[in-house]
Amino acid sequence: MAQSDKKSTPMTWMKLASLTVLCLALVAGAGCKQLTPQNELGIIKARGELRVLIRNNATCYYEGPMGFAGFEYELAKAFADYLGVKLVCVVTHNFKQMIPSLLRGEADLITAGFTVTEQRRRKVAFGPAYMEVQQQVVGRMGGPSPDKVDDLIGHPLWVNAGTSYEERLRQLKQQYPGLSWMPVSGYETEEIL
Structure with a gap:
C-alpha cells in the first residue's frame, strides 16, 4: 500500500470535524422550518447555493490579500463545495436579527461563532459544538482590574x-x-x- 504524501495536521482534522458539524447543523436546522432534512437539502441543491448568515470580522469572514477567508467562511465554503453548490455569504452585524433572519428563510444556516444559549435553543436547533469559548471581561490597560x-x-x-x-x-x-x-x-x- 502506498502512503499519501499529504500529512494530516491538527487544522485539517479540525476543519473536517467542523465540516461534519456544519452538515449536522444543516440537518438539525432544517427542523426549525418544519422541513425534512432531505427536503431542505433538496431545496439548497435545486437553488444551487448555500446561504449562510455570517459576521465580517477577523475570525469569521473577511477579505484578505488572497480573497475571502476566515475560519467560519472556510467551514461554510467546504460545506458548500461538498454539496456541489455556490456559497452565498449574507453578512450581518446585528446579532438580534440573525435568528429572525434564519427563520424568515433569508439564509439556510448561521455560521458566525454563535453561542448556544437556552433562549436561542428554544427558537432554533443547533448542531454539535466544535469550539468552546469562555466569556471574559476586558478592560483598558492601567484601569481597574475586576476580580469578581x-x-x-x-x-x-x-x-x-x-x-x-x-x-x-x-x-x-x-x-x-x-x-x-x-x-x-x-x-x-x-x-x-
Whole structure:
C-alpha cells in the first residue's frame, strides 16, 4: 500500500470535524422550518447555493490579500463545495436579527461563532459544538482590574445587543441589581475593545 504524501495536521482534522458539524447543523436546522432534512437539502441543491448568515470580522469572514477567508467562511465554503453548490455569504452585524433572519428563510444556516444559549435553543436547533469559548471581561490597560462581579458595578460596560454576553449580564443582574451595561448594535467585538 502506498502512503499519501499529504500529512494530516491538527487544522485539517479540525476543519473536517467542523465540516461534519456544519452538515449536522444543516440537518438539525432544517427542523426549525418544519422541513425534512432531505427536503431542505433538496431545496439548497435545486437553488444551487448555500446561504449562510455570517459576521465580517477577523475570525469569521473577511477579505484578505488572497480573497475571502476566515475560519467560519472556510467551514461554510467546504460545506458548500461538498454539496456541489455556490456559497452565498449574507453578512450581518446585528446579532438580534440573525435568528429572525434564519427563520424568515433569508439564509439556510448561521455560521458566525454563535453561542448556544437556552433562549436561542428554544427558537432554533443547533448542531454539535466544535469550539468552546469562555466569556471574559476586558478592560483598558492601567484601569481597574475586576476580580469578581461586584467589581463591575459602577463601571461602564459595553456589549453587543442580543449577544450571549448580554444574556449572561441579564442573568447576573438578578444577583447583582446594581450591575448595568450599555447594549450597542452594529459593532464587532474588536471594535468595542
